[in-house]
Amino acid sequence: MLDKIDLSRKLNKENFSDMKDDLTKRLGELQRGQRDADIPVMVVFEGWEGSGKGALMNELILPLDPRGFSVYNVTDTIVSDKFYPPMYHFWKMQPPGGRMAIYNRSWYREAMDSWRLNEKDGAALIAEKMExxxxxxxxxxxxxTLLIKLFLHINRSEQKKRLKRLKKNDLAQEVRDKEGLNAYKDYDDIMPVMETIIRESDRAYAPWTIVEAHDRRFATAKVLSTVARALEERLDRTNPAPVHVGQTETSDLEEKIDTPTVLSNVDLSLDIPKKEYSKKLSSLQERIREMEYALYRERRPMIVAFEGWDAAGKGGCIxxxxxxxxxxxxxxxPVxxxxDLEKKHHYLWRFWEAFPKAGHVAIFDxxxxxxxxxxxxxxxCSPIEWKRAYSEINEMEKQWHDFGAVLVKFWLQIDKEEQxxxxxxxxxxEDKQWKITEEDWRNREKWDQYEKAVEEMLWRTSTTYAPWTIVEANSKLxxxxxxxQTVLYAGLEALRPMALSKKTEPR
Amino acid sequence: MLDKIDLSRKLNKENFSDMKDDLTKRLGELQRGQRDADIPVMVVFEGWEGSGKGALMNELILPLDPRGFSVYNVTDTIVSDKFYPPMYHFWKMQPPGGRMAIYNRSWYREAMDSWRLNEKDGAALIAEKMExxxxxxxxxxxxxTLLIKLFLHINRSEQKKRLKRLKKNDLAQEVRDKEGLNAYKDYDDIMPVMETIIRESDRAYAPWTIVEAHDRRFATAKVLSTVARALEERLDRTNPAPVHVGQTETSDLEEKIDTPTVLSNVDLSLDIPKKEYSKKLSSLQERIREMEYALYRERRPMIVAFEGWDAAGKGGCIxxxxxxxxxxxxxxxPVxxxxDLEKKHHYLWRFWEAFPKAGHVAIFDxxxxxxxxxxxxxxxCSPIEWKRAYSEINEMEKQWHDFGAVLVKFWLQIDKEEQxxxxxxxxxxEDKQWKITEEDWRNREKWDQYEKAVEEMLWRTSTTYAPWTIVEANSKLxxxxxxxQTVLYAGLEALRPMALSKKTEPR
Structure with a gap:
C-alpha cells in the first residue's frame, strides 16, 4: 500500500509560490463559506515520526481566520487518561457547525504507537481501536461533519536523516522521547502496523489522503489543495446551486499534485534476451505445473488477476x-x-461465483x-459507488485470503507510445485486426484519466494479503x-513448508 | 433484548381470516411491482429450534407467484463446505433484480448454532462471523437489495413443549439431530448467544424484525404484513410518485400487529404501604451512600438514566x-x-461531554x-437518522461499559388515566402549576405514537451491558x-467481589 507511493515528487520554487498565493486566497474564502453554511470540519494530521506534521499544520493555519479554527495537540497524556473512556476526549474536541478543528495526532495515536508493544498485544490493541x-x-x-484525514509519508532513509538531525537539537530532545527519535530503526516493523491501520480505516465516508512529505513545498501544496478541494466539494453539495467561491478553477499544476506518479516511474526499458527467455520460460512452466499439483494436494485455491492497458499483453502472458x-x-x-443476468446482480456477484474450488486455480483476464x-x-457507476468499492474489494479479498486462497494481482504497464x-x-x-476496435481508440484518448484511476487503485487496494505486482510490459518477453516467476513464488511461499520439503511428483 | 418481547400475543380466527385475505391479495400485487421494478429481495427466516420457520415460510410462499421466487434451505452441509470461503454460497444464492429469495436458515446459521461449541470458541466464532x-x-x-430479516421468537417452556411433541414424531427424528431436539435444555445458555448476534447485526440498513411465534395465526399475520410493508416502502421509494398497489391502506388490525405491547402488560397495581416505604427508603439511601464511596474508591463511574411519561415521577425518584x-x-x-451550541454539534456530543469522571455518578433526567x-x-430528525440511532446508542453504551461504567436505565411507566x-x-x-405546560397536553395526544416508539426503543436498546428496567410508577412509593433498589444492586453487582467483602466506611 504505502510502498506504492512515489516519494520523489517535488515542486520548484516558482510554481510553488504561484500555487500558494492562489490556495491561500481560496482557503480564506472557503473558510467563510464553511462558517456561513454551519459545517463542522475536522482535519487530522498523522504520519511518521519526523514527517513534519507541526510544520505543515502551520502552513495550513496561516491562510485561515484564527477566529474560525482550534488546534488540538493530542498528547500522550490525553490518550492515556484513565479517568474517561477512550473516545471521550475526541467527542469533546469536536468542533461545532461552522468551525474547523485541526488535530496534531488524533484518535489514531494509540493504535499507531502500538509498535512499541509486543506484536500480540499490538495486534489486539489495533483490532479493538479500529472498531x-x-x-x-x-x-x-x-x-x-466534514472529515479530512492526512497521512504524512516518508521513507526509512529520509526518516533516519531527519531524526538524526533532530537528535542534535536540544529542544527536540526535550519534546520527543528517545524511542521516538530512534523510530527509524524500527521502520520496517512499523510499516505493517501503519498499513493495517490505514487499510482498516480507509472507508468511502472517511478516506485517507497520503501526502508525499519528502519535499516541503510539494507537501505544503498537497495539504492546502486537499483541504481546499474537500471544502469546495462539500460546499457545492450543501448549496443547491454550487457556490464557486473565488477562483475555484483547479490549475493544471494543482491537478498534477493530485495525481500520483508510480506508473511513470516504472522502468519500461527492462528486457531479456530471446535465448535466456526461452530457457527460463520452459523451466518456469515445468515448475508451475508442479506447483499446481501441490496446490491441489494441499487444497489451496489460487486466484491470478490480470489488469493492464489495452494491448499490454495480458493474453500472451496468460x-x-x-x-x-x-x-x-x-x-x-475472461471478463x-x-x-443481462450479471447486470441484475451485485457487481461482485459474478466474481464470487467464479471463485475456484479449493485446490484449483482461477485466472481472470x-x-x-x-x-x-x-x-x-x-x-x-456513481462516485459514491466506486469510492465505496475500494473497501468492498479489500473486504472480499480478505475473506478469500483468510480462507487460504493465494492471490496474485498484475498491472501490466506499457507507455502510450508502445500502445x-x-x-x-x-x-x-489481418490475423490480429479483430483485436482492435473503435473502443480501444476511445479508451486511449482517456489515458490520463485512466492513469489517475489506476494509481488510486494501486495504493488503495495493495494490501499485505493481496498485493499488486506492476509488470514492466514494453518488452513482452x-x-x-x-x-x-511471480505466480510461482507466490504459490511456493503459500505452500511452505509443505511443498518445498516434499518432492512433488506429477500425478 | 428478547426478554422485552411480549410472547402472549394472539389473533382470533375471524380477524385473522379477514387480514389474511387482504394480505394475500396485496402480496401478489407487490410481487408483480417488485418484478417490474427489478428489485432483488431477500427474506431470511431465523429463530429458535422449533419456532416454526418451515410452516411460516410456507404461509409466505402461498400468495406468491412461484415463477418469481426461490427457496433456499441452508443446510449444515452448505455451511460446513470446506471447499469454498464461508460467504461464497450466500453470494451465489443472491437473487437477481426482480426476484425474491427466501432463506430457511441463512448466513447466521453457523453463528447461531455456535452454542454447541464451548464458550470461548463460540465467542470467537461469533466475533469473526459478525464482521x-x-x-x-x-x-x-x-x-x-431489499433485505428482510425475521427472527421467530418463543420462550423456553413453549420450546420444550414443541420439541417434546416433535420427539414423538418419526420424521422429525430423522430430519433433526438429537442435540437440536434437546435444545430447550440449553435455552438459557443459548439466549445470550442469540442476543449478541441480533444486537451486533441489527443495523439501520439491515434491521431485525422479531416475530412473536407462540400463536400461529399471529405469527403468520406478522410475517406477511412485515414483508408486505417492506415491499411497499421500497416501491414507494423507487417510484417517484408512490404507486399504491391494491389496498395499501393499513388496517387497524395490522397496525396492532406491528405494535408490541410490553408496556400494556406492566402491572401498574404494584404498591407498597407508606410505613414500609419509609423504612425501606431510609435504609436504601444509607446503603447507596456507601456504594457511592465504594464506586469512588474503585474508580468506577456510574450512569443512571431516567426516561418515562410526562408526570411519571422522574423528579421525585431522583x-x-x-x-x-x-x-x-x-x-x-437535566436534559x-x-x-444553540448543542444544536451545532452531533446529537450525542452533549452526552459524551457529561460523562462522569471515573469514580463519579451522573444522573440524567x-x-x-x-x-x-x-x-x-x-x-x-429524519427516519434514517432515528433508525440509525439505535446502533449508535448501543455502540456508545458499549464503549462506556467496556471502560468499566455501570449503566442503569429506567423507563417510568404510568397509564393514561393516571397521567x-x-x-x-x-x-x-398553585405550587405545581409551573410543572404543566401546553406541550404536556400536546404530547399526551400523541400517546399511541410514543408508546410504539418506546416499545421499539426498549427492545432494540436493552442489552446485556445496559439493560432497561421498567418501573411500575402508578404508585410513586x-x-x-x-x-x-435497582441502582444499589447494579452498583454492588459491579463492585463485587471488592465491595461486598470490604467493610465500607464513610469518609
Whole structure:
C-alpha cells in the first residue's frame, strides 16, 4: 500500500509560490463559506515520526481566520487518561457547525504507537481501536461533519536523516522521547502496523489522503489543495446551486499534485534476451505445473488477476502461464461487460461465483477492478459507488485470503507510445485486426484519466494479503517471465513448508 | 433484548381470516411491482429450534407467484463446505433484480448454532462471523437489495413443549439431530448467544424484525404484513410518485400487529404501604451512600438514566435517590431541548461531554433516548437518522461499559388515566402549576405514537451491558423503592467481589 507511493515528487520554487498565493486566497474564502453554511470540519494530521506534521499544520493555519479554527495537540497524556473512556476526549474536541478543528495526532495515536508493544498485544490493541474508530468516524460523518484525514509519508532513509538531525537539537530532545527519535530503526516493523491501520480505516465516508512529505513545498501544496478541494466539494453539495467561491478553477499544476506518479516511474526499458527467455520460460512452466499439483494436494485455491492497458499483453502472458498446466486444475475467466443476468446482480456477484474450488486455480483476464477503472471513467457507476468499492474489494479479498486462497494481482504497464505501435501493428496484421476496435481508440484518448484511476487503485487496494505486482510490459518477453516467476513464488511461499520439503511428483 | 418481547400475543380466527385475505391479495400485487421494478429481495427466516420457520415460510410462499421466487434451505452441509470461503454460497444464492429469495436458515446459521461449541470458541466464532456478515449485508444493501430479516421468537417452556411433541414424531427424528431436539435444555445458555448476534447485526440498513411465534395465526399475520410493508416502502421509494398497489391502506388490525405491547402488560397495581416505604427508603439511601464511596474508591463511574411519561415521577425518584448521597460524588443532568451550541454539534456530543469522571455518578433526567422518542415523533430528525440511532446508542453504551461504567436505565411507566389525574392535580395546585405546560397536553395526544416508539426503543436498546428496567410508577412509593433498589444492586453487582467483602466506611 504505502510502498506504492512515489516519494520523489517535488515542486520548484516558482510554481510553488504561484500555487500558494492562489490556495491561500481560496482557503480564506472557503473558510467563510464553511462558517456561513454551519459545517463542522475536522482535519487530522498523522504520519511518521519526523514527517513534519507541526510544520505543515502551520502552513495550513496561516491562510485561515484564527477566529474560525482550534488546534488540538493530542498528547500522550490525553490518550492515556484513565479517568474517561477512550473516545471521550475526541467527542469533546469536536468542533461545532461552522468551525474547523485541526488535530496534531488524533484518535489514531494509540493504535499507531502500538509498535512499541509486543506484536500480540499490538495486534489486539489495533483490532479493538479500529472498531472504536470506525464507529466514531461513521457517527460523526453521518452527523454531517466534514472529515479530512492526512497521512504524512516518508521513507526509512529520509526518516533516519531527519531524526538524526533532530537528535542534535536540544529542544527536540526535550519534546520527543528517545524511542521516538530512534523510530527509524524500527521502520520496517512499523510499516505493517501503519498499513493495517490505514487499510482498516480507509472507508468511502472517511478516506485517507497520503501526502508525499519528502519535499516541503510539494507537501505544503498537497495539504492546502486537499483541504481546499474537500471544502469546495462539500460546499457545492450543501448549496443547491454550487457556490464557486473565488477562483475555484483547479490549475493544471494543482491537478498534477493530485495525481500520483508510480506508473511513470516504472522502468519500461527492462528486457531479456530471446535465448535466456526461452530457457527460463520452459523451466518456469515445468515448475508451475508442479506447483499446481501441490496446490491441489494441499487444497489451496489460487486466484491470478490480470489488469493492464489495452494491448499490454495480458493474453500472451496468460497463454504462457497456462501452457503446461493441467487443464483439470485451472480455469481462465475472461471478463467483459456484464451480461443481462450479471447486470441484475451485485457487481461482485459474478466474481464470487467464479471463485475456484479449493485446490484449483482461477485466472481472470480483467477483473472486479473494472469497477474503479472503466466503470469509474465511463460513469457506469456513481462516485459514491466506486469510492465505496475500494473497501468492498479489500473486504472480499480478505475473506478469500483468510480462507487460504493465494492471490496474485498484475498491472501490466506499457507507455502510450508502445500502445500506439501495437494498435497500428494490429490494424496492419489481418490475423490480429479483430483485436482492435473503435473502443480501444476511445479508451486511449482517456489515458490520463485512466492513469489517475489506476494509481488510486494501486495504493488503495495493495494490501499485505493481496498485493499488486506492476509488470514492466514494453518488452513482452520480460513481462511474461516476471508474471510466471511471480505466480510461482507466490504459490511456493503459500505452500511452505509443505511443498518445498516434499518432492512433488506429477500425478 | 428478547426478554422485552411480549410472547402472549394472539389473533382470533375471524380477524385473522379477514387480514389474511387482504394480505394475500396485496402480496401478489407487490410481487408483480417488485418484478417490474427489478428489485432483488431477500427474506431470511431465523429463530429458535422449533419456532416454526418451515410452516411460516410456507404461509409466505402461498400468495406468491412461484415463477418469481426461490427457496433456499441452508443446510449444515452448505455451511460446513470446506471447499469454498464461508460467504461464497450466500453470494451465489443472491437473487437477481426482480426476484425474491427466501432463506430457511441463512448466513447466521453457523453463528447461531455456535452454542454447541464451548464458550470461548463460540465467542470467537461469533466475533469473526459478525464482521463477515456486516460486510456482506452492507454490500448487498448498498447494491440495492431489499433485505428482510425475521427472527421467530418463543420462550423456553413453549420450546420444550414443541420439541417434546416433535420427539414423538418419526420424521422429525430423522430430519433433526438429537442435540437440536434437546435444545430447550440449553435455552438459557443459548439466549445470550442469540442476543449478541441480533444486537451486533441489527443495523439501520439491515434491521431485525422479531416475530412473536407462540400463536400461529399471529405469527403468520406478522410475517406477511412485515414483508408486505417492506415491499411497499421500497416501491414507494423507487417510484417517484408512490404507486399504491391494491389496498395499501393499513388496517387497524395490522397496525396492532406491528405494535408490541410490553408496556400494556406492566402491572401498574404494584404498591407498597407508606410505613414500609419509609423504612425501606431510609435504609436504601444509607446503603447507596456507601456504594457511592465504594464506586469512588474503585474508580468506577456510574450512569443512571431516567426516561418515562410526562408526570411519571422522574423528579421525585431522583430527589430520593440523591437525598443522602455525597454531592461531591454525583451530578444531576437535566436534559431539555438542545441549546444553540448543542444544536451545532452531533446529537450525542452533549452526552459524551457529561460523562462522569471515573469514580463519579451522573444522573440524567431524560437522556440521549430523546433521539428515538421526541425527535422521532416530532420529526426533528429524519427516519434514517432515528433508525440509525439505535446502533449508535448501543455502540456508545458499549464503549462506556467496556471502560468499566455501570449503566442503569429506567423507563417510568404510568397509564393514561393516571397521567390525566396528575396533570389535573398540577393545574389545581398553585405550587405545581409551573410543572404543566401546553406541550404536556400536546404530547399526551400523541400517546399511541410514543408508546410504539418506546416499545421499539426498549427492545432494540436493552442489552446485556445496559439493560432497561421498567418501573411500575402508578404508585410513586413503589416506583421510588424499585429505582433505589435497582441502582444499589447494579452498583454492588459491579463492585463485587471488592465491595461486598470490604467493610465500607464513610469518609
Amino acid at each position: 472504536e474508530i470506525r464507529s466514531f468516524e461513521r457517527q460523526i460523518v453521518n452527523g454531517e 497463454k504462457r502461464l497456462t501452457q503446461k498446466m493441467d487443464p483439470r486444475g485451472y480455469q481462465v475467466i 467483459g461487460a456484464p451480461n 480483467r477483473t472486479w477492478y473494472g469497477r474503479v477503472l472503466v466503470e469509474r471513467i465511463e460513469g457506469f 500506439l505501435n501495437r494498435f497500428q501493428a494490429r490494424e496492419e496484421d 520480460h513481462a511474461r517471465i516476471k508474471v510466471l | 463477515e456478515i456486516r460486510s456482506f449485508e452492507r454490500q448487498i444493501v448498498n447494491g440495492e 430527589k430520593r435517590l440523591t437525598q443522602k448521597m455525597d454531592p461531591r460524588g454525583y451530578q444531576v443532568i 431539555g431541548a438542545p441549546n 431524560r437522556t440521549w433516548y430523546g433521539r428515538v422518542l421526541v425527535e422521532r415523533i416530532e420529526g426533528f 390525566l389525574n396528575r396533570f389535573q392535580a398540577r393545574e389545581e395546585d 413503589h416506583a421510588r423503592i424499585k429505582v433505589l
